[in-house]
Amino acid sequence: MKGFLKHIGMILLIITTLMILFDVSYSYVFKVSEPRSKIQKILQLSDTHYDYIFLGSSRTENHIDCEVIKEVTGKSCINFGISGGSIGDMAVLLRLIEANNVTFEKVFLQLDYNYNASGLSQNFKARLMPFINEPTVREELTLVGLDKTEKYIPFYRFMKNDQVVGFRELVSSIINKTPKTDINVKFAPKKGIGLEVATSFPEVIHNSNSEVAAIANLVASKDKVLQFFTAPYCPEVKGRELAIKELKRRVKGLWDYSNLYDEQLDYFFNCGHLNIMGARDFSRIIAQRELQNQD
């Protein structure tokens, strides 16, 4: 038995050593490499000013072209929309932005059926994992309930999220491979025309969303402006009118563009997303409204 336990001990020692080594090296690479995700970009930003910050899901990432916004308004802008991102993700992003001394004048937050969801999206949480030892990130993750296994077992956080921050992403970071979404432009337009994926809105919109409230409080504490908006959907989406009506009752001053392109269906990539033509037109419309408001 003694010989067996010694053998097992040796294997465990090899595994533990490798895990510690990998934990340190992966963390280091993700910290110092050129950013390949918006989280990495934010963590490396500091003492920067943006007039407008756009937050939301793919309907922000794919729809808001900051070049157009800048052209119309003359203001600087950054699009921090993340595909599949939740409002919880956006709340964390905004806190990280603030923690890194990035100042802003106005935040645009995209709302729709995401108003019903809470917590962090799996992908966003995974993207935060390499930075678990950064005090701000750790604090955020502790708030949402960081698994003990991810916290205390070295390298386990990378193994558990290998599709997002695993070996492949590590190599891509080391060789500085261009990411799918150009995080410097921060606008990932869709190309093509279609009306597939006709999703449906939930029948009931929740009365409140604590993360929206948290974002509103943070922006108010900085004495800045928060503007909510809803991006366009194709008319085939079930329950759209009713849900947006409910949402408008709960969120005062919402800029509702959900039916903006009901007569312009060639602006859609699919039922929930605009293509590049639609995105640029939509960005222009938002910018012009913003300009009118300033006047």
Added chain:
Amino acid sequence: MLFNSLEFLIFLPLCFIVYWFVANRSLKLQNVFILVASYVFYGWWDYRFLSLIALSTVVDYFIGDLLSKQDSASSRKRLLLASLIVNLGVLGFFKYYNFFVDSWITAWSGLGVEMHGSTLNIILPVGISFYTFQTLSYTIDIYRKKLEPSESFVNFAAYVAFFPQLVAGPIERAMNLLPQFSRKRTFDKEQAISGIHLILWGLFKKVVIADSCATYVNSIFDNYQDHNSLTLLLGAVYFAFQIYGDFSGYSDIAIGTGRVFGFDLMRNFKLPYFSRDIAEFWRRWHISLSTWFRDYVYIPLGGSRGNRWQQLRNVAVIFIVSGFWHGANWTFLVWGALHALFFVPLLLVNKNRRNLDQVAHSSVLPSLKEFLQMGTTFMLTTIAWVFFRADTVGIAWEYFVRLFTSGNFSVSYLNIERYSIEMLGLIVVLLLFEWFHRKYEHPFVGRFIWIKISLVCLMLLTLGVFSNHQEFIYFQF
């Protein structure tokens, strides 16, 4: 509970400690502990289906006991029949009910007769095909007077539910495994170490090879209409390695776990992709199932005796039944039928037993002839695997039509954001490991054992798929 889960990583050492340090004073206590641990292991997935294992255990234990006391041939036959009806009845209901109802309705509607029947929302209990065949071997062997019934109910129940091999085999014969529950087990360092090495190697095959292949396979098979010839070819090859890594990996972990507890389970895979013909492939692939069918179906049918027609019939029956065992879908039947088709020429020219030794057993590399034979056998098995993987026979057929007509052999970029050929690198690593250790069960032997262990651990940690880990494919059978 999955072998590649954190739960099992805790469960296994806990069981080891209790088994060797607390229950080691009494064999009975060790067997009771194995039984309890096995039920916990299975119940972790769905405790409701423990009742099916318990039913099968109770029925076969008592039928086995009665069989040994009966001298009358007709009574013995009736008892055996009762065991077959209960075991195959439960298996048939859970696994094949919907298939037969659907096929019945489809067959009649093909003749223009509108039929109405309702399928049920039946959950297939994990591992039912495995433990059913295991308990059947017990009653059949007692009926044939090759085995004495178990005197201890606990031993028999532990044999049926033995957790390392309960849900995906190897399908252990009562004659091999049951007596091990009656023998005093003392800790054997070498046996336990070889068990740990097998577990490590099995994990590598499952987590690094099979689960990585699965990412590519799912992307290619789900969008086969959009892919070119090279990608579809790679998809088929990747599935061949996915199912091999998945199932042989499971078997290795099962055998290794058994050894850690002092049991010897039969080897289930012997490097099947180094086979030189289909007959050799079937002596190396899922050995516990193929020998089960050989002993309980093929030989009773007459085996290789009788005229050519009878021999061909027996081969066809065994392969088609084997296909059907895998699942209630025509795709599995076609898979079995294809293997029968590949096997028949060997039988007709009496060459089905010519490659009984290990390929290139006295040289480092295979001869050109052996290499071509292995390549041809792999190609044939891969053709059959496409039917095994596809959702319907029609889809498998369309897959091949597209593969042979696209004519485009450029490397494509898949929707998983990877190039289609990337996975080949890992497959080459596996093949090199296996080729240069083909005389052994796993590569952790010889001079560089710790370097090899370190390398495998390194690949396991960095290249293994943990976030999206897949259940073992054979759980569904």
